[in-house]
Amino acid sequence: MLLIMALETAIDVGITEDSFLARDGEAALRDFAERVRTLMTEHDIDLIINADQTGVNYEYLPAKLIHKKGDKTIWIKCGKKYPLFLVLKTGASKIKAVVQENLTHRHGFGKQVWKQVEPFQNKFGCRLYGNPTAWWNSGICVDFLKFHFTDRPDRATKKVLLL
Secondary structure (H helix, E strand, C coil), X not given: XXXXXXXXXXXXXXXXXXXXXXXXXXXXXXXXXXXXXXHHHHHCCCCEECCCCCCXXXXXCCCCCCCCCCCCCCCCCCCCCCCCEEEEECCCCCCHXXXXXXXXXXXXXXXXXXXXXXXXXXXXXXXXXXXXXXXCCHHHHHHHHHHHHCCCCCCCCCCCEEC
């Protein structure tokens, strides 16, 4: 099904079916892997983190609470488990001063919603952000980096490659 959708999209944008070959992707993957290995060698990097912004539709979220222990977690290859960092869709106030206050003090959430968000963050050591589009912006990106990497013990001596 995915192949059919990809071919239809390629044809829609003017790429012929004959030029849509798997070997192109394999070559791009090899080139990308080689560039990453070169960067790692040049800059003495031993930690790579996939910092993508994957959208999650609420329909696919499980209908159960997150527990500190016992549930299956997602692990990064190095074995380091990182806390949850989500950007959620939330309504914005029509008053500019209130919008600014929400962004500055409550990660984009209003006062009422923040009463639920803050205890959740404290209990699970995670970060939740809200904005009308549920998209990352430059401020959230900087907060993400600070949240996950500011307190690294080897921060002064080791670099991290974010992909």
